[in-house]
Amino acid sequence: MSDDYRWWQKGVVYQVYPRSFMDAGGDGIGDLPGIAARLDHLVRLGVDAVWLSPIYPSPMADFGYDISDYRGIHPLFGDMADFDALLEKAHGLGLKLILDFVPNHSSDRHPWFLESRSSRDNPKRDWYIWHDPAPGGGPPNNWLASFGGGAWTFDEATGQYYYHAFLPEQPDLNWRNPEVRAAMFDVLRFWLDKGVDGFRVDVIWHLIKDDRFRDNPPNPDWHEGMRGYDRHVHRYTTDRPEVHEVVRAMRRVVDEYDDRVLIGEIYLPVGRLVTYYGEDLSGVQLPFNFHLLLTAWNAPDVADLIRDYEAALPPGGWPNWVLGNHDNHRIASRVGRSQARVAAMLLLTLRGTPTLYYGDEIGMRDVPIPPDRVQDPSEKGDPGIGVGRDPCRTPMQWEGGEGAGFTTGEPWLPIAADADRVNVAVEAGRPRSMLTLHKALLALRRREPALHVGAGSLLETEGPILAYTRAHGESRFLVVLNFGPDPAAFDPPDGPWTTVLSTALDRAGETIDGRLALRPDEGLLLRAG
Numbered sequence: 001m002s003d004d005y006r007w008w009q010k011g012v013v014y015q016v017y018p019r020s021f022m023d024a025g026g027d028g029i030g031d032l033p034g035i036a037a038r039l040d041h042l043v044r045l046g047v048d049a050v051w052l053s054p055i056y057p058s059p060m061a062d063f064g065y066d067i068s069d070y071r072g073i074h075p076l077f078g079d080m081a082d083f084d085a086l087l088e089k090a091h092g093l094g095l096k097l098i099l100d101f102v103p104n105h106s107s108d109r110h111p112w113f114l115e116s117r118s119s120r121d122n123p124k125r126d127w128y129i130w131h132d133p134a135p136g137g138g139p140p141n142n143w144l145a146s147f148g149g150g151a152w153t154f155d156e157a158t159g160q161y162y163y164h165a166f167l168p169e170q171p172d173l174n175w176r177n178p179e180v181r182a183a184m185f186d187v188l189r190f191w192l193d194k195g196v197d198g199f200r201v202d203v204i205w206h207l208i209k210d211d212r213f214r215d216n217p218p219n220p221d222w223h224e225g226m227r228g229y230d231r232h233v234h235r236y237t238t239d240r241p242e243v244h245e246v247v248r249a250m251r252r253v254v255d256e257y258d259d260r261v262l263i264g265e266i267y268l269p270v271g272r273l274v275t276y277y278g279e280d281l282s283g284v285q286l287p288f289n290f291h292l293l294l295t296a297w298n299a300p301d302v303a304d305l306i307r308d309y310e311a312a313l314p315p316g317g318w319p320n321w322v323l324g325n326h327d328n329h330r331i332a333s334r335v336g337r338s339q340a341r342v343a344a345m346l347l348l349t350l351r352g353t354p355t356l357y358y359g360d361e362i363g364m365r366d367v368p369i370p371p372d373r374v375q376d377p378s379e380k381g382d383p384g385i386g387v388g389r390d391p392c393r394t395p396m397q398w399e400g401g402e403g404a405g406f407t408t409g410e411p412w413l414p415i416a417a418d419a420d421r422v423n424v425a426v427e428a429g430r431p432r433s434m435l436t437l438h439k440a441l442l443a444l445r446r447r448e449p450a451l452h453v454g455a456g457s458l459l460e461t462e463g464p465i466l467a468y469t470r471a472h473g474e475s476r477f478l479v480v481l482n483f484g485p486d487p488a489a490f491d492p493p494d495g496p497w498t499t500v501l502s503t504a505l506d507r508a509g510e511t512i513d514g515r516l517a518l519r520p521d522e523g524l525l526l527r528a529g
Protein backbone atom coordinates (compact mmCIF):
# COMPACT_ATOMS: atom_id res chain seq x y z
CA MET A 1 0.00 0.00 0.00
CA SER A 2 1.26 3.46 -0.72
CA ASP A 3 0.15 4.35 2.85
CA ASP A 4 3.10 2.35 4.13
CA TYR A 5 5.47 4.97 2.78
CA ARG A 6 6.65 8.18 4.43
CA TRP A 7 5.86 11.61 3.05
CA TRP A 8 9.44 12.10 1.94
CA GLN A 9 9.20 8.93 -0.15
CA LYS A 10 5.86 9.65 -1.81
CA GLY A 11 6.22 13.40 -2.10
CA VAL A 12 8.05 15.90 -4.25
CA VAL A 13 10.49 18.45 -2.80
CA TYR A 14 10.66 21.99 -4.18
CA GLN A 15 13.74 24.12 -3.51
CA VAL A 16 13.23 27.81 -2.83
CA TYR A 17 16.25 30.10 -3.00
CA PRO A 18 14.90 32.73 -0.60
CA ARG A 19 16.76 35.73 -2.02
CA SER A 20 15.12 35.15 -5.37
CA PHE A 21 11.63 33.77 -4.79
CA MET A 22 9.46 36.71 -3.78
CA ASP A 23 10.27 40.11 -2.37
CA ALA A 24 7.41 41.40 -0.22
CA GLY A 25 9.51 44.20 1.29
CA GLY A 26 10.51 45.99 -1.93
CA ASP A 27 14.27 45.99 -1.34
CA GLY A 28 15.01 43.76 -4.33
CA ILE A 29 15.77 40.68 -2.21
CA GLY A 30 13.26 37.91 -1.55
CA ASP A 31 12.00 37.35 1.99
CA LEU A 32 9.89 35.09 4.20
CA PRO A 33 6.62 37.06 3.91
CA GLY A 34 7.16 36.87 0.15
CA ILE A 35 7.50 33.10 0.27
CA ALA A 36 4.39 32.85 2.45
CA ALA A 37 2.46 34.96 -0.05
CA ARG A 38 3.43 32.61 -2.88
CA LEU A 39 2.80 29.25 -1.24
CA ASP A 40 -0.45 28.96 -3.16
CA HIS A 41 1.64 28.57 -6.33
CA LEU A 42 3.28 25.51 -4.81
CA VAL A 43 -0.06 24.03 -3.82
CA ARG A 44 -1.45 24.57 -7.33
CA LEU A 45 1.73 23.14 -8.79
CA GLY A 46 1.29 20.03 -6.68
CA VAL A 47 4.52 19.65 -4.69
CA ASP A 48 4.64 18.37 -1.12
CA ALA A 49 7.63 19.87 0.65
CA VAL A 50 9.54 23.13 0.45
CA TRP A 51 13.25 23.30 1.16
CA LEU A 52 14.56 26.78 1.92
CA SER A 53 18.20 27.62 1.32
CA PRO A 54 19.64 29.41 4.41
CA ILE A 55 17.58 32.18 6.00
CA TYR A 56 19.80 32.77 9.06
CA PRO A 57 21.83 35.84 10.07
CA SER A 58 24.87 35.96 7.85
CA PRO A 59 27.38 38.48 6.48
CA MET A 60 26.38 36.97 3.10
CA ALA A 61 29.94 36.32 1.92
CA ASP A 62 28.45 33.12 0.42
CA PHE A 63 24.81 34.27 0.38
CA GLY A 64 23.75 32.70 3.62
CA TYR A 65 26.03 29.65 3.61
CA ASP A 66 28.18 31.62 6.08
CA ILE A 67 26.03 31.69 9.20
CA SER A 68 26.68 33.94 12.16
CA ASP A 69 23.71 32.75 14.25
CA TYR A 70 22.22 29.31 13.73
CA ARG A 71 19.05 30.14 15.64
CA GLY A 72 18.00 33.44 14.10
CA ILE A 73 16.52 34.91 10.95
CA HIS A 74 18.44 37.38 8.80
CA PRO A 75 16.66 40.77 8.92
CA LEU A 76 16.76 40.81 5.11
CA PHE A 77 14.38 37.86 5.18
CA GLY A 78 12.22 39.00 8.12
CA ASP A 79 12.14 37.93 11.74
CA MET A 80 11.23 34.90 13.81
CA ALA A 81 7.55 35.87 13.80
CA ASP A 82 7.67 35.79 9.98
CA PHE A 83 9.27 32.38 10.13
CA ASP A 84 6.66 31.03 12.54
CA ALA A 85 3.91 32.44 10.35
CA LEU A 86 5.44 30.81 7.26
CA LEU A 87 5.74 27.45 8.98
CA GLU A 88 2.17 27.62 10.20
CA LYS A 89 0.86 28.63 6.81
CA ALA A 90 2.84 25.91 5.04
CA HIS A 91 1.53 23.27 7.41
CA GLY A 92 -1.99 24.63 7.08
CA LEU A 93 -1.71 24.11 3.32
CA GLY A 94 -0.40 20.58 3.79
CA LEU A 95 3.17 21.47 2.82
CA LYS A 96 6.22 20.24 4.73
CA LEU A 97 9.02 22.70 5.44
CA ILE A 98 12.66 21.68 5.25
CA LEU A 99 15.47 23.99 6.36
CA ASP A 100 19.07 24.15 5.24
CA PHE A 101 21.50 23.08 7.95
CA VAL A 102 25.10 24.20 7.39
CA PRO A 103 27.21 22.27 9.89
CA ASN A 104 30.57 22.14 8.13
CA HIS A 105 31.44 25.79 8.63
CA SER A 106 30.14 28.93 10.27
CA SER A 107 30.77 32.54 9.37
CA ASP A 108 34.05 34.02 10.62
CA ARG A 109 31.76 36.49 12.45
CA HIS A 110 30.04 33.78 14.43
CA PRO A 111 30.70 34.41 18.16
CA TRP A 112 32.19 30.89 18.35
CA PHE A 113 34.87 31.75 15.81
CA LEU A 114 35.52 35.18 17.33
CA GLU A 115 36.21 33.40 20.61
CA SER A 116 38.18 30.64 18.94
CA ARG A 117 40.55 33.02 17.21
CA SER A 118 40.92 35.29 20.26
CA SER A 119 43.71 33.20 21.80
CA ARG A 120 45.31 29.78 21.62
CA ASP A 121 43.97 28.83 25.02
CA ASN A 122 40.41 30.02 24.53
CA PRO A 123 37.99 27.19 25.44
CA LYS A 124 36.57 27.38 21.91
CA ARG A 125 39.98 27.21 20.20
CA ASP A 126 39.40 23.58 19.33
CA TRP A 127 35.91 24.24 17.93
CA TYR A 128 37.60 25.07 14.62
CA ILE A 129 40.55 23.49 12.81
CA TRP A 130 43.77 25.29 13.77
CA HIS A 131 47.24 24.19 12.79
CA ASP A 132 50.78 25.41 13.15
CA PRO A 133 52.57 26.56 10.00
CA ALA A 134 54.61 23.95 8.10
CA PRO A 135 58.11 23.45 9.55
CA GLY A 136 59.65 25.83 6.99
CA GLY A 137 56.72 28.28 7.32
CA GLY A 138 53.63 28.58 5.15
CA PRO A 139 50.40 26.58 5.27
CA PRO A 140 50.41 23.19 7.01
CA ASN A 141 49.69 21.23 3.82
CA ASN A 142 48.46 21.57 0.23
CA TRP A 143 44.70 21.59 0.84
CA LEU A 144 42.74 23.84 -1.52
CA ALA A 145 39.58 25.89 -1.03
CA SER A 146 36.55 25.26 -3.17
CA PHE A 147 36.21 28.87 -4.31
CA GLY A 148 39.86 29.24 -5.27
CA GLY A 149 43.19 29.55 -3.48
CA GLY A 150 44.50 27.66 -0.49
CA ALA A 151 42.27 26.35 2.27
CA TRP A 152 44.40 27.69 5.12
CA THR A 153 44.31 31.30 6.32
CA PHE A 154 46.95 32.61 8.69
CA ASP A 155 45.88 34.36 11.85
CA GLU A 156 48.61 36.87 12.71
CA ALA A 157 47.53 37.38 16.29
CA THR A 158 47.80 33.74 17.35
CA GLY A 159 50.39 32.55 14.81
CA GLN A 160 48.37 29.61 13.46
CA TYR A 161 46.39 28.78 10.35
CA TYR A 162 42.70 27.88 10.26
CA TYR A 163 41.13 25.61 7.68
CA HIS A 164 38.24 26.60 5.42
CA ALA A 165 36.94 24.33 2.68
CA PHE A 166 35.24 27.37 1.11
CA LEU A 167 35.92 31.09 1.69
CA PRO A 168 38.24 32.39 4.44
CA GLU A 169 34.98 33.87 5.81
CA GLN A 170 33.71 30.28 6.27
CA PRO A 171 35.99 28.57 8.81
CA ASP A 172 35.35 24.83 9.16
CA LEU A 173 34.00 23.64 12.48
CA ASN A 174 35.86 20.78 14.13
CA TRP A 175 33.38 17.90 14.17
CA ARG A 176 35.85 15.69 16.03
CA ASN A 177 35.11 17.87 19.05
CA PRO A 178 32.15 16.55 21.11
CA GLU A 179 31.28 20.06 22.26
CA VAL A 180 30.78 21.15 18.65
CA ARG A 181 28.53 18.17 18.04
CA ALA A 182 26.46 18.87 21.13
CA ALA A 183 26.07 22.56 20.25
CA MET A 184 25.11 21.82 16.66
CA PHE A 185 22.70 19.06 17.64
CA ASP A 186 20.97 21.55 19.92
CA VAL A 187 20.57 23.78 16.89
CA LEU A 188 18.74 20.93 15.16
CA ARG A 189 16.50 20.47 18.19
CA PHE A 190 15.74 24.19 18.29
CA TRP A 191 14.21 24.04 14.80
CA LEU A 192 12.70 20.59 15.24
CA ASP A 193 10.94 21.84 18.37
CA LYS A 194 9.43 24.59 16.26
CA GLY A 195 8.05 21.91 13.99
CA VAL A 196 10.22 21.94 10.89
CA ASP A 197 9.99 18.69 8.97
CA GLY A 198 13.64 18.11 8.30
CA PHE A 199 16.92 19.44 7.00
CA ARG A 200 18.95 19.50 3.86
CA VAL A 201 22.48 19.17 5.25
CA ASP A 202 25.11 21.24 3.47
CA VAL A 203 28.28 19.45 2.27
CA ILE A 204 27.75 16.57 4.66
CA TRP A 205 30.59 14.57 3.07
CA HIS A 206 33.05 17.29 4.13
CA LEU A 207 32.42 17.15 7.87
CA ILE A 208 35.53 15.20 8.89
CA LYS A 209 39.05 15.83 7.59
CA ASP A 210 42.11 13.63 7.89
CA ASP A 211 43.44 13.61 11.44
CA ARG A 212 47.01 13.33 10.08
CA PHE A 213 46.56 16.29 7.71
CA ARG A 214 48.06 14.44 4.76
CA ASP A 215 48.49 16.26 1.42
CA ASN A 216 45.83 15.64 -1.18
CA PRO A 217 47.13 13.92 -4.32
CA PRO A 218 47.08 15.71 -7.70
CA ASN A 219 44.15 15.07 -10.02
CA PRO A 220 45.55 13.52 -13.21
CA ASP A 221 42.43 14.61 -15.11
CA TRP A 222 42.75 18.29 -14.34
CA HIS A 223 43.01 20.64 -17.31
CA GLU A 224 42.75 24.37 -18.03
CA GLY A 225 39.18 25.54 -17.76
CA MET A 226 38.55 23.47 -14.63
CA ARG A 227 38.35 25.04 -11.19
CA GLY A 228 41.64 25.50 -9.39
CA TYR A 229 40.14 23.38 -6.60
CA ASP A 230 39.93 20.41 -8.95
CA ARG A 231 43.69 20.24 -9.34
CA HIS A 232 43.53 17.81 -6.43
CA VAL A 233 41.68 14.64 -5.58
CA HIS A 234 40.13 15.51 -2.23
CA ARG A 235 41.02 12.27 -0.56
CA TYR A 236 41.99 13.67 2.81
CA THR A 237 39.49 16.51 3.10
CA THR A 238 36.23 14.78 2.16
CA ASP A 239 34.41 11.46 2.51
CA ARG A 240 36.58 10.32 5.40
CA PRO A 241 35.53 7.04 7.01
CA GLU A 242 34.82 8.68 10.38
CA VAL A 243 32.14 10.93 8.83
CA HIS A 244 29.56 8.14 8.98
CA GLU A 245 29.58 8.08 12.73
CA VAL A 246 28.78 11.82 12.76
CA VAL A 247 25.97 11.34 10.25
CA ARG A 248 24.56 8.54 12.39
CA ALA A 249 24.62 10.78 15.45
CA MET A 250 22.85 13.53 13.51
CA ARG A 251 20.22 11.05 12.39
CA ARG A 252 19.64 9.95 15.98
CA VAL A 253 18.83 13.55 16.90
CA VAL A 254 16.31 13.85 14.09
CA ASP A 255 14.82 10.50 15.09
CA GLU A 256 14.04 11.91 18.53
CA TYR A 257 11.13 13.50 16.63
CA ASP A 258 8.36 11.90 14.57
CA ASP A 259 8.51 11.65 10.84
CA ARG A 260 11.32 14.09 10.04
CA VAL A 261 13.85 13.75 7.26
CA LEU A 262 17.55 14.32 6.67
CA ILE A 263 18.71 15.01 3.13
CA GLY A 264 22.47 15.07 2.62
CA GLU A 265 24.22 17.20 0.05
CA ILE A 266 26.83 14.85 -1.44
CA TYR A 267 28.75 15.15 -4.69
CA LEU A 268 30.39 11.73 -4.97
CA PRO A 269 30.38 8.84 -7.44
CA VAL A 270 27.34 6.58 -7.05
CA GLY A 271 29.26 3.86 -5.21
CA ARG A 272 30.43 6.32 -2.53
CA LEU A 273 27.19 8.31 -2.46
CA VAL A 274 25.10 5.36 -1.36
CA THR A 275 27.31 4.72 1.68
CA TYR A 276 25.60 7.79 3.21
CA TYR A 277 22.41 5.77 3.70
CA GLY A 278 24.53 4.33 6.48
CA GLU A 279 24.82 0.84 7.84
CA ASP A 280 21.30 -0.56 8.25
CA LEU A 281 19.98 2.77 6.93
CA SER A 282 21.26 4.62 9.98
CA GLY A 283 22.51 7.58 7.91
CA VAL A 284 20.54 10.21 6.01
CA GLN A 285 17.25 9.03 4.50
CA LEU A 286 18.01 10.83 1.23
CA PRO A 287 21.62 11.29 0.14
CA PHE A 288 21.00 13.78 -2.67
CA ASN A 289 21.58 12.12 -6.02
CA PHE A 290 22.96 14.81 -8.34
CA HIS A 291 23.97 12.47 -11.12
CA LEU A 292 21.34 13.68 -13.57
CA LEU A 293 23.08 17.05 -13.32
CA LEU A 294 26.45 15.51 -14.04
CA THR A 295 25.69 12.88 -16.69
CA ALA A 296 25.80 13.64 -20.42
CA TRP A 297 22.27 14.16 -21.72
CA ASN A 298 21.70 11.14 -23.93
CA ALA A 299 19.61 8.01 -23.56
CA PRO A 300 22.40 5.40 -23.16
CA ASP A 301 24.25 7.39 -20.49
CA VAL A 302 21.10 8.15 -18.53
CA ALA A 303 20.04 4.49 -18.80
CA ASP A 304 23.43 3.41 -17.43
CA LEU A 305 23.07 5.90 -14.61
CA ILE A 306 19.62 4.63 -13.63
CA ARG A 307 20.80 1.03 -13.77
CA ASP A 308 23.99 1.68 -11.77
CA TYR A 309 22.22 3.78 -9.16
CA GLU A 310 19.40 1.30 -8.62
CA ALA A 311 21.93 -1.54 -8.38
CA ALA A 312 24.02 0.35 -5.83
CA LEU A 313 21.16 1.21 -3.45
CA PRO A 314 21.32 -0.66 -0.15
CA PRO A 315 18.33 -2.84 0.78
CA GLY A 316 15.48 -0.51 1.72
CA GLY A 317 17.42 2.60 0.62
CA TRP A 318 14.99 5.02 -1.03
CA PRO A 319 16.17 6.59 -4.29
CA ASN A 320 16.00 10.29 -5.15
CA TRP A 321 16.74 12.48 -8.15
CA VAL A 322 17.67 16.14 -8.64
CA LEU A 323 17.61 18.10 -11.91
CA GLY A 324 18.59 21.54 -10.72
CA ASN A 325 19.74 23.58 -7.76
CA HIS A 326 21.33 26.88 -6.84
CA ASP A 327 24.85 25.62 -7.61
CA ASN A 328 24.40 24.38 -11.18
CA HIS A 329 23.29 25.49 -14.63
CA ARG A 330 19.56 25.39 -15.13
CA ILE A 331 18.27 22.32 -16.91
CA ALA A 332 16.59 24.36 -19.68
CA SER A 333 19.97 25.93 -20.46
CA ARG A 334 21.87 22.71 -20.21
CA VAL A 335 19.68 20.58 -22.47
CA GLY A 336 17.55 23.18 -24.27
CA ARG A 337 13.88 24.08 -23.96
CA SER A 338 12.48 21.04 -25.76
CA GLN A 339 14.59 18.49 -23.90
CA ALA A 340 13.78 20.24 -20.62
CA ARG A 341 10.25 18.92 -21.05
CA VAL A 342 11.60 15.41 -21.51
CA ALA A 343 13.76 15.98 -18.43
CA ALA A 344 10.70 17.03 -16.42
CA MET A 345 8.91 13.83 -17.38
CA LEU A 346 11.99 11.82 -16.44
CA LEU A 347 12.41 13.52 -13.06
CA LEU A 348 8.75 13.14 -12.14
CA THR A 349 8.30 9.54 -13.26
CA LEU A 350 11.54 7.90 -12.11
CA ARG A 351 11.40 5.75 -8.99
CA GLY A 352 12.40 7.90 -6.03
CA THR A 353 11.82 11.32 -4.51
CA PRO A 354 12.28 14.16 -6.99
CA THR A 355 13.61 17.59 -6.04
CA LEU A 356 12.49 20.43 -8.26
CA TYR A 357 14.37 23.75 -8.36
CA TYR A 358 12.30 26.94 -8.28
CA GLY A 359 11.68 28.31 -11.75
CA ASP A 360 12.41 25.07 -13.56
CA GLU A 361 8.66 24.44 -13.58
CA ILE A 362 8.25 27.39 -15.95
CA GLY A 363 11.39 26.66 -17.96
CA MET A 364 13.57 29.44 -16.56
CA ARG A 365 17.02 29.53 -18.09
CA ASP A 366 20.41 30.77 -16.90
CA VAL A 367 20.48 34.54 -17.09
CA PRO A 368 23.70 36.15 -18.37
CA ILE A 369 25.19 38.36 -15.66
CA PRO A 370 27.10 41.51 -16.71
CA PRO A 371 30.56 41.60 -15.09
CA ASP A 372 29.67 44.55 -12.86
CA ARG A 373 26.71 42.65 -11.41
CA VAL A 374 28.51 39.44 -10.49
CA GLN A 375 27.75 38.47 -6.88
CA ASP A 376 28.85 34.87 -6.52
CA PRO A 377 32.21 34.17 -4.82
CA SER A 378 32.60 31.09 -6.99
CA GLU A 379 32.67 33.27 -10.13
CA LYS A 380 35.00 35.73 -8.45
CA GLY A 381 37.40 32.95 -7.44
CA ASP A 382 37.54 31.25 -10.85
CA PRO A 383 36.35 33.96 -13.27
CA GLY A 384 35.23 33.28 -16.79
CA ILE A 385 35.17 29.47 -16.83
CA GLY A 386 31.43 29.15 -16.31
CA VAL A 387 31.33 28.15 -12.65
CA GLY A 388 29.45 31.29 -11.55
CA ARG A 389 26.16 30.48 -9.89
CA ASP A 390 24.39 33.82 -10.27
CA PRO A 391 22.85 32.81 -13.64
CA CYS A 392 20.73 30.09 -11.99
CA ARG A 393 19.79 32.26 -8.98
CA THR A 394 17.92 35.08 -10.71
CA PRO A 395 14.49 36.26 -9.54
CA MET A 396 11.49 34.03 -10.01
CA GLN A 397 9.41 35.16 -12.95
CA TRP A 398 5.85 35.53 -11.71
CA GLU A 399 4.40 37.82 -14.36
CA GLY A 400 5.35 40.23 -17.13
CA GLY A 401 6.45 43.81 -16.62
CA GLU A 402 9.17 45.45 -14.62
CA GLY A 403 10.18 43.44 -11.60
CA ALA A 404 8.42 40.33 -13.00
CA GLY A 405 6.07 40.29 -10.01
CA PHE A 406 9.13 39.50 -7.87
CA THR A 407 9.92 42.98 -6.61
CA THR A 408 8.87 46.60 -6.79
CA GLY A 409 12.50 47.56 -6.15
CA GLU A 410 15.80 46.98 -7.93
CA PRO A 411 16.32 43.20 -8.06
CA TRP A 412 19.59 41.93 -6.54
CA LEU A 413 20.30 39.98 -9.74
CA PRO A 414 19.01 40.83 -13.21
CA ILE A 415 15.67 39.47 -14.33
CA ALA A 416 15.65 37.29 -17.45
CA ALA A 417 15.13 39.13 -20.73
CA ASP A 418 12.35 36.68 -21.66
CA ALA A 419 10.43 37.12 -18.39
CA ASP A 420 7.47 38.69 -20.19
CA ARG A 421 6.91 35.37 -21.95
CA VAL A 422 8.32 32.87 -19.48
CA ASN A 423 6.40 33.45 -16.28
CA VAL A 424 3.82 31.88 -14.01
CA ALA A 425 0.90 34.12 -14.99
CA VAL A 426 1.31 33.62 -18.73
CA GLU A 427 2.01 29.90 -18.47
CA ALA A 428 -0.87 29.22 -16.11
CA GLY A 429 -3.24 30.26 -18.90
CA ARG A 430 -1.59 28.19 -21.63
CA PRO A 431 -2.74 24.59 -22.09
CA ARG A 432 0.64 23.40 -23.41
CA SER A 433 3.08 25.42 -21.34
CA MET A 434 5.96 24.03 -19.29
CA LEU A 435 3.99 24.94 -16.17
CA THR A 436 0.93 23.06 -17.38
CA LEU A 437 3.16 20.06 -18.13
CA HIS A 438 4.56 20.15 -14.59
CA LYS A 439 1.10 20.38 -13.08
CA ALA A 440 -0.11 17.46 -15.19
CA LEU A 441 2.91 15.32 -14.28
CA LEU A 442 2.66 16.16 -10.59
CA ALA A 443 -1.08 15.50 -10.48
CA LEU A 444 -0.64 12.14 -12.16
CA ARG A 445 2.24 11.23 -9.89
CA ARG A 446 0.18 12.10 -6.83
CA ARG A 447 -2.87 10.18 -8.05
CA GLU A 448 -1.07 6.99 -9.10
CA PRO A 449 0.70 4.84 -6.50
CA ALA A 450 2.56 3.17 -9.39
CA LEU A 451 4.20 6.53 -10.07
CA HIS A 452 4.98 7.59 -6.52
CA VAL A 453 5.95 4.30 -4.94
CA GLY A 454 5.77 1.66 -7.68
CA ALA A 455 8.58 -0.62 -8.75
CA GLY A 456 10.67 0.60 -11.65
CA SER A 457 12.08 -1.47 -14.46
CA LEU A 458 14.36 -0.24 -17.20
CA LEU A 459 13.67 -1.65 -20.70
CA GLU A 460 16.14 -2.50 -23.42
CA THR A 461 16.25 0.36 -25.90
CA GLU A 462 18.34 1.66 -28.76
CA GLY A 463 19.42 5.03 -30.09
CA PRO A 464 17.89 8.09 -28.49
CA ILE A 465 15.14 6.22 -26.63
CA LEU A 466 14.97 5.63 -22.90
CA ALA A 467 12.07 3.51 -21.61
CA TYR A 468 10.98 2.10 -18.28
CA THR A 469 7.89 0.82 -16.56
CA ARG A 470 6.44 1.68 -13.17
CA ALA A 471 4.11 -0.79 -11.53
CA HIS A 472 2.12 -1.13 -8.34
CA GLY A 473 -0.55 -3.76 -7.72
CA GLU A 474 -2.55 -4.13 -10.91
CA SER A 475 -1.55 -0.78 -12.30
CA ARG A 476 1.27 -0.42 -14.79
CA PHE A 477 2.73 2.55 -16.63
CA LEU A 478 5.25 2.86 -19.41
CA VAL A 479 7.47 5.91 -19.91
CA VAL A 480 9.18 6.36 -23.27
CA LEU A 481 11.47 9.34 -23.78
CA ASN A 482 13.02 10.53 -27.01
CA PHE A 483 16.28 12.28 -26.16
CA GLY A 484 16.83 13.30 -29.77
CA PRO A 485 15.66 16.03 -32.16
CA ASP A 486 14.40 13.50 -34.76
CA PRO A 487 11.38 11.22 -34.85
CA ALA A 488 12.06 7.82 -33.27
CA ALA A 489 10.25 4.55 -32.78
CA PHE A 490 9.99 2.00 -29.99
CA ASP A 491 8.31 -1.39 -29.73
CA PRO A 492 6.70 -1.56 -26.31
CA PRO A 493 6.47 -4.93 -24.60
CA ASP A 494 3.12 -6.65 -23.88
CA GLY A 495 0.63 -4.15 -25.31
CA PRO A 496 -1.80 -2.71 -25.72
CA TRP A 497 -0.94 0.58 -24.06
CA THR A 498 -2.95 3.79 -23.92
CA THR A 499 -1.27 7.18 -24.05
CA VAL A 500 -1.94 9.26 -20.96
CA LEU A 501 0.39 12.22 -21.28
CA SER A 502 2.80 13.53 -23.88
CA THR A 503 5.35 16.23 -23.12
CA ALA A 504 3.56 18.12 -25.90
CA LEU A 505 0.31 17.80 -23.90
CA ASP A 506 -1.71 16.84 -26.96
CA ARG A 507 -1.83 13.09 -27.14
CA ALA A 508 -4.05 11.36 -24.58
CA GLY A 509 -6.18 8.32 -25.25
CA GLU A 510 -4.39 6.77 -28.25
CA THR A 511 -4.24 3.00 -28.20
CA ILE A 512 -0.79 1.65 -29.02
CA ASP A 513 -0.61 -1.99 -30.01
CA GLY A 514 2.64 -2.46 -31.83
CA ARG A 515 5.19 0.13 -32.79
CA LEU A 516 5.10 3.47 -30.98
CA ALA A 517 6.13 6.53 -32.99
CA LEU A 518 7.62 9.41 -31.04
CA ARG A 519 8.01 12.90 -32.34
CA PRO A 520 11.29 14.81 -31.94
CA ASP A 521 12.01 15.60 -28.28
CA GLU A 522 8.85 13.84 -27.16
CA GLY A 523 8.28 12.00 -23.93
CA LEU A 524 5.23 9.82 -23.56
CA LEU A 525 3.57 8.25 -20.57
CA LEU A 526 1.25 5.31 -21.24
CA ARG A 527 -1.00 3.09 -19.17
CA ALA A 528 -1.27 -0.67 -19.66
CA GLY A 529 -4.51 -1.74 -21.31
Ligand code: NOJ
Nearest residue numbers: 062065166202203326327
Ligand atom coordinates in the same frame (compact mmCIF):
# COMPACT_ATOMS: atom_id res chain seq x y z
C1 NOJ B 1 26.98 23.91 -0.86
C2 NOJ B 1 25.94 24.95 -1.14
O1 NOJ B 1 24.92 24.39 -1.91
C3 NOJ B 1 26.65 26.09 -1.82
O2 NOJ B 1 25.75 27.03 -2.33
C4 NOJ B 1 27.61 26.69 -0.84
O3 NOJ B 1 28.37 27.70 -1.48
C5 NOJ B 1 28.58 25.64 -0.29
N1 NOJ B 1 27.92 24.43 0.07
C6 NOJ B 1 29.26 26.14 0.95
O4 NOJ B 1 28.37 26.15 2.01
